[in-house]
Amino acid sequence: MSEANWRNPIFLWGAKGVVESLPTTPFRSHQEIWRSTRKSKTKLFSVGRLRYYYKWRGHGAITWRRLRYWPTRRRVLRVRGEYNPKNLRREKTIVDKRPIWWAFGFIALALGPLFTPIDLQNTLLTAGATFGIYAAISLCWMLIIGTAGIISLATYAAVGTAAFCTAILSIKFALPWWLLPPIGTVVGLLFGALIALPATRLDGFYYALLTLGLNELCRVYFSTSKIFGSATGGLYGADTYIPQNSSQFGQLLVGYYACSALMLLALLFYRLVDGRRLGRILRMAPEKREAFAEATGVNFRQARLVVFLISSAALGFIGGFYTSNFRGVAFSIFNFDTVLLGVGMLVIGGIGRAEGAVVGTLIVVFLDRVLITLGPIRLIIIGLIMLSVVLYLRDGLFGIKAQFRNWRDKKKSERRSTRAEKGGEMLPEEATETHDKDIVYMRRFDKMQRDYLKTLVSSEVIEEHRRSPQGQHSEALQRLLIYFRTRPQVDKYAIAIVELFKAYRIVALSGQRGVPPRVVEDRIYPTQKEAFHGVFLRRVQDLLES
Amino acid sequence: MDALFIISNAIVLASIYGTLAIGISITWSSLGLVNLAYGFVFAFAGYGAWLVAQHISQWGPVVLGAGIASGSLAGIIICALAFIPIHDKPNFTIRGLIATLAINLLGTQSLLWWFGPRSKSLPEIFGTWKITLPGMVLTADKVGNVATSVLMLFFVLRWMQASRRGLEIRAMMMNPHAASIVGIGVRRTAFYVMAITGGLAGLAAVLLSQTYYIGPYGGLTPMIKGVSIALCGGLGSVRGAVIAAILLGLNEALTSAFFGGQYVLITQFLFIIAILLVRPRGIAGILDRAREA
Numbered sequence: 001m002s003e004a005n006w007r008n009p010i011f012l013w014g015a016k017g018v019v020e021s022l023p024t025t026p027f028r029s030h031q032e033i034w035r036s037t038r039k040s041k042t043k044l045f046s047v048g049r050l051r052y053y054y055k056w057r058g059h060g061a062i063t064w065r066r067l068r069y070w071p072t073r074r075r076v077l078r079v080r081g082e083y084n085p086k087n088l089r090r091e092k093t094i095v096d097k098r099p100i101w102w103a104f105g106f107i108a109l110a111l112g113p114l115f116t117p118i119d120l121q122n123t124l125l126t127a128g129a130t131f132g133i134y135a136a137i138s139l140c141w142m143l144i145i146g147t148a149g150i151i152s153l154a155t156y157a158a159v160g161t162a163a164f165c166t167a168i169l170s171i172k173f174a175l176p177w178w179l180l181p182p183i184g185t186v187v188g189l190l191f192g193a194l195i196a197l198p199a200t201r202l203d204g205f206y207y208a209l210l211t212l213g214l215n216e217l218c219r220v221y222f223s224t225s226k227i228f229g230s231a232t233g234g235l236y237g238a239d240t241y242i243p244q245n246s247s248q249f250g251q252l253l254v255g256y257y258a259c260s261a262l263m264l265l266a267l268l269f270y271r272l273v274d275g276r277r278l279g280r281i282l283r284m285a286p287e288k289r290e291a292f293a294e295a296t297g298v299n300f301r302q303a304r305l306v307v308f309l310i311s312s313a314a315l316g317f318i319g320g321f322y323t324s325n326f327r328g329v330a331f332s333i334f335n336f337d338t339v340l341l342g343v344g345m346l347v348i349g350g351i352g353r354a355e356g357a358v359v360g361t362l363i364v365v366f367l368d369r370v371l372i373t374l375g376p377i378r379l380i381i382i383g384l385i386m387l388s389v390v391l392y393l394r395d396g397l398f399g400i401k402a403q404f405r406n407w408r409d410k411k412k413s414e415r416r417s418t419r420a421e422k423g424g425e426m427l428p429e430e431a432t433e434t435h436d437k438d439i440v441y442m443r444r445f446d447k448m449q450r451d452y453l454k455t456l457v458s459s460e461v462i463e464e465h466r467r468s469p470q471g472q473h474s475e476a477l478q479r480l481l482i483y484f485r486t487r488p489q490v491d492k493y494a495i496a497i498v499e500l501f502k503a504y505r506i507v508a509l510s511g512q513r514g515v516p517p518r519v520v521e522d523r524i525y526p527t528q529k530e531a532f533h534g535v536f537l538r539r540v541q542d543l544l545e546s
Numbered sequence: 547m548d549a550l551f552i553i554s555n556a557i558v559l560a561s562i563y564g565t566l567a568i569g570i571s572i573t574w575s576s577l578g579l580v581n582l583a584y585g586f587v588f589a590f591a592g593y594g595a596w597l598v599a600q601h602i603s604q605w606g607p608v609v610l611g612a613g614i615a616s617g618s619l620a621g622i623i624i625c626a627l628a629f630i631p632i633h634d635k636p637n638f639t640i641r642g643l644i645a646t647l648a649i650n651l652l653g654t655q656s657l658l659w660w661f662g663p664r665s666k667s668l669p670e671i672f673g674t675w676k677i678t679l680p681g682m683v684l685t686a687d688k689v690g691n692v693a694t695s696v697l698m699l700f701f702v703l704r705w706m707q708a709s710r711r712g713l714e715i716r717a718m719m720m721n722p723h724a725a726s727i728v729g730i731g732v733r734r735t736a737f738y739v740m741a742i743t744g745g746l747a748g749l750a751a752v753l754l755s756q757t758y759y760i761g762p763y764g765g766l767t768p769m770i771k772g773v774s775i776a777l778c779g780g781l782g783s784v785r786g787a788v789i790a791a792i793l794l795g796l797n798e799a800l801t802s803a804f805f806g807g808q809y810v811l812i813t814q815f816l817f818i819i820a821i822l823l824v825r826p827r828g829i830a831g832i833l834d835r836a837r838e839a
Contacts, residue, residue, distance in 0.1 A: 151640070198819050201826045205580050205639065206781070209773045210815075210822065212582070216770045217811045224808045336585070336766050340651045347644050376659035383652030390645045391631050 006464075006474035017468065023460040024474040033452045042415075058090035098355070105358075109260050113253055125252040127369040132259025133325065134365055136266035136318050138345045138357040140311045146352035147274050147282050148307040151204050154195055154211035156338050157218040158312050162187040162319025163329035164222055170238035170323065177239040181320035188316015192309045199308065200301070204287075212339075219334030236328030255325060262321055263358070269314055270354045278303050337379070341368060344386040350396020359397065450546055453483055457540055469532035484539045493535045498524060504531035506538065552799045558688050558757075559771075560795030561695040565750045566772030567779065567787040568699065569743035575782030576718040576739050578639060583624050583646040584747055584772060586653030588765030591617035591748030592755055593657060596666045606671030610694070610752050617748020618741040624649055625740035630733055658762040665759035668752065687756040698749050702742060703784060711738055719782060778818045779829050786830025793817075793829075 004026035011020045058081055067076045078096040083089065094100075109128075116124045141155045162184035169175055169183060195214060199207055222228045228235055241258065242251050273279060285293030285300035293300050323329055332338060345364045349356025364382055371378050389396060394403050416428065425447045431440045456476040464477055473481065490511030495504050496519075504525045507517035520538070525531035566584065573581045594616025599609050628645035632638055672690030676683055706712035714735050717725040726732050751760070754768060775794055779786030794814060801813045821829060 151643075198822055201823055203826075205574075205643065206777060206822070206826065206828075208643065209580065209777050210818070213770050213774050213777075213815055213818070216767070217815050220811050221808070336763075337651065337654075340647055343644060343647055344651070376655040379655040380652055380659065383648050383655060386648035387627065387645060387652065390641050390648060391627075394636065 008472055010472050015471075018472070019467075022464050022467075022474065024464065025456050025458045025461055025476040027475070028452075028455055030449075030452045033448050033455075037448050037451075053093045053095075055084075056092040056094070058092040060090050063090070102355075106264075113256060121249065122252065123370060123372075125256045127365060129252075129255040129259040129325065130369055131362060131365040132256070132261075132263040133318065133322055134342075134345065135263045135358050135361040136259075137315065138342065138361045139263075139266040139270045139354060140314045140318065141342065142346060142351065142354065142357040143270060143273055143311045144308055145346060147279055148304045148311070149204075149282065149287060150199055150304060150308055151208040152195070152199070152211045152308075153208055153339055153343070154214045154218075155315060156333055156342055157211075157215040158188050158191045158195075158315040159319040159322065160222070160329065160333040161191050161218060162316035163322045163333065164228055164235060166320045167235045167238045167323045167328050168228065171235070175239065177241040177324040180238070180324045181317045184316040184318070184320025184323070185313045186316065188319060189309060189313040191316065192312020196305055196308050196312075200305065215334060215339055216336070219331065222334065223331040234328055234330035234332075238323045238328050240324050240327045242325070259325065262318065266314070266318070267354060267358075270357075273307060273310065274354070278307055282307065341379075341382065344382055347386055348389050348396060350393075350398040352395075353398055356396050356398045449483065450543060453480055454544060456480055457544060462537070462540065465536050466533050469529055469536065480540070480543075481536075484536070484543075493520065493538055495528070495531045495535060501528075502526065504528060506531065506534055552803050554684065554688060556795040556799035558691050559798065560791045561692045562750045562753050563768065563771040563775055563794075564788060564791030565695045565699060565746050565753075566768055567775035567791060568702075568784055569746040570772050570776040571779070571781055571783060571787050572715070572719070573739060573743050574776070576715050576722070577629060577633070577736050578722065579629055579633075579642045579646070580639070581624065581646050581740075581743070582643060582769070582773075583620075583628070583650040583653065584769040585763070585765030586650045586657075587617055587620040587624070587744050587747045588751045588768055589657055589760070589762055590620040590653060591744075591751040592668075592760035592764060593661060593666070594619070594748070595668060595752045595755070596760055599669055604669045606669075609668060609671050610749065613748040613752035614745045615748070617751065618745040620653075621740035621742075621744020621747070622737060624744070625736050629736050629740070633732065633736070654762050654765075661762070663762070665761035665764065667759050668755045670756065671752070672756070691753045691756060695749065695753060698746065702746065711735075715739055774814065774818055777828060778821055780825075780827050783828070783830035786828055789829055 004024050005021045006024040007021045008018050011018050056079075063081060068074060069076060077094055077099055080093045080095050082091055082093065084091050112128065113121075113125060137155065137159055141152075144150050144152050144155065165187045166175075166180040166184045170177075170180060175183070195211065198210055202210065242254050244251075246254075281298055281300060281303040284296075284298050285303075290300060319329075341364055345360040346357060347360065348363055349358070349360030363385070367378050367382050374381075393399055425444045426434065426440050431437075434440060456479060458476075461474070461477050461480065464474060488511065489509050492509045492511070494507050494509050494517060496507045496517065497503075498505055504527070505523065506520045506525075508520050509517050523534070525534055566588075570581060570584065573579055591613045595609050595613035598612035602608065602612075624646065628642055628649055632641050632645065635641065670687065672686040675686045677689065678684075706715060714725070714730045715738060717728075717730055718732070718735050718739075722732065725735075750768060750772075751765070758764065771794075775790045776787055778794065779788070779790030794817070797814055797817050798810050801810050805813070
């Protein structure tokens with residue numbers, strides 16, 4: 001360090017006590033600190049840091065043209081219009097792309113039968129029809145569990161009861177197929193009203209356990225009573241909407257499209273209940289915040305009951321449709337495994353969203369009905385998927401995106417907090433709270449300045465100051481002194497005269513008028529020069545410690 | 547004669563289902579887990595006892611012990627899979643419920659896959675003797691069932707009252723948060739609880755297999771009966787479960803005597819619903835002291 005020498009310019013004038021040259025700290029540019037501070041130390045990944053939206057071109061003249069569902073004011077796509085801040089071009093961003101995915105899904109559903117291989121046609125179209133029915137059931141169940149928040153496991157019991165009642169009516173009285181769903185609706189409504197009675201009094205798990213028992217009750221009752229065909233494993237022979245005289249492929253196709261239409265109806269029903277008044281009311285009163293909702297005048301109990309009842313009626317409708325689709329119904333609809341698979345359908349997709357119910361149903365029905373040759377293994381696979389979804393995902397498959405973003409934000413803020421050098425500058429959280437943003441920049445500049453000045457402190461500089469606290473100084477020492485002298489008054493060191501020319505001591509100014517300085521140390525300095533140097537040493541120490 | 551026979555049957559069933567119900571009740575109140583994988587524990591314990599009876603010994607106590615041990619093992623598996631990973635995560639209660647349902651599906655199907663759909667039967671562990679009383683005949687399995695389950699329950703409850711571990715479990719039942727603050731390990735206690743309740747279920751499985759067969763789906767009915775009894779008695783209350791078991795056993799006996807066997811479940815659920823409408827937390831449950839999920 002000591003190669004550098006500073007030549008005192010006033011030596012030539014023969015000033016008193018001035019040496020010609022003194023060792024000093026070698027020159028360092030203050031730009032180095034600036035550059036190294038400005039340099040980004042963050043490891044950058046090319047993918048996945050920002051949300052990417054494709055920017056569609058807009059036209060200023062058609063800014064207010066919107067595609068709407070007639071006759072409502074609802075828009076088909078949520079599109080945000082904005083001006084690019086850089087080139088002021090009109091841009092459009094599709095905020096919510098879900099309608100597009102739904103449209104693709106519906107097109108795939110409609111065109112599916114055209115692309116099934118001939119040898120798999122029977123399996124796939126039957127599975128497709130089953131998928132439609134089960135997706136409709138899952139959607140209604142999702143309304144009960146997700147929207148109304150009633151954990152009911154008696155959904156398949158409601159469907160099965162309606163199916164059995166309509167089947168027996170159809171067989172006994174030769175009712176036509178189109179009467180079965182309406183009758184099923186009535187049966188479902190009655191069933192729902194019956195099991196809604198305890199739901200008014202019991203909370204979540206008590207009700208879940210009770211409905212589990214009710215499901216078993218239905219199974220035992222229907223499978224042991226003689227009129228429902230306890231010997232044959234089910235009740236068959238009801239009227240069906242599928243034309244019996246057409247070809248097998250035609251029958252399959254009619255069944256497939258009818259079940260798909262049922263699913264569309266269920267989706268519409270879900271949208272009408274969840275997306276409108278009832279859904280809003282219930283979203284206002286989520287679990288553990290019911291008291292608040294009640295206090296604001298929201299009658300969430302009534303809304304829950306209404307959702308439960310109309311969902312039960314819809315389940316009854318599906319039950320009637322089930323009978324007219326399969327010409328009857330088997331006891332297996334009351335099986336505990338059916339309930340488990342149904343729960344799996346809801347859980348895999350994610351509770352509380354329509355797309356979750358449909359995709360979960362698709363996965364489960366595919367594994368259960370298409371891969372039927374696997375035997376019990378396919379149910380084991382479904383169980384494994386269900387278990388891993390419950391253990392690892394907070395909100396099913398469709399919650400992955402939000403969960404991943406949360407996790408990434410958590411990691412980001414963890415890394416940021418490890419990166420932050422705490423040298424007096426503000427942390428991001430503090431900076432956003434500060435009203436005067438100049439303080440943020442001032443503190444940042446101060447930090448860099450101190451970093452730079454720390455590199456100037458050396459034994460040579462201290463020795464130079466000891467020799468002559470006042471007068472001409474080398475550049476390094478001068479920079480340090482200017483910095484020290486420009487500090488604010490609060491806690492600034494000063495020299496108090498104990499006895500003139502004999503005793504001095506270091507004090508710290510209070511910075512407030514009327515408040516005396518405090519004594520920093522007991523040490524008494526015999527001369528003013530030594531006291532100056534004492535102050536300098538304290539300031540250097542404070543600088544190095546900061 | 548007939549009524550006495552039905553009543554004695556009902557007592558036997560009540561003592562077995564009561565054993566299960568107490569297990570469910572303790573699990574819920576100490577861990578906050580609604581264990582719907584009891585069907586699997588039940589079937590697993592039955593198959594464990596059957597394997598031991600096939601390959602090691604037919605002697606009664608050994609078979610019983612094997613059933614209890616394999617029930618405990620199944621309980622520990624469930625604890626490791628469904629409680630340990632998620633017990634401190636959001637929405638634990640509903641996720642735990644669904645996880646146990648998934649384990650039930652997995653376990654039942656694995657048993658079906660491994661052992662096949664044919665049901666197995668255990669040897670008669672209590673022998674074939676009889677006691678003839680005026681008016682009724684008590685067979686060995688009836689007396690044995692009641693005696694064993696009452697004994698086992700007595701020992702478990704005594705252990706819970708007298709031992710250090712039992713004290714920990716009871717502390718968890720009262721207030722899990724405070725228990726963890728005073729240094730009771732939640733996870734360790736969970737393993738004890740699940741092992742013990744699994745053992746109770748295993749005992750019930752072996753006892754019940756004296757009357758019914760062992761099959762992959764054989765655990766379902768006992769589980770639903772146990773859940774109903776626990777629900778009716780008040781989740782978390784041992785005394786309530788005992789009262790509910792006796793009441794439901796009586797109901798079963800009376801219904802089958804007066805109306806016929808197929809109405810048992812209907813009257814049973816009407817009875818439970820009636821009780822729950824009057825007391826939403828069950829016979830011995832108190833609204834304020836119920837576990838806050």
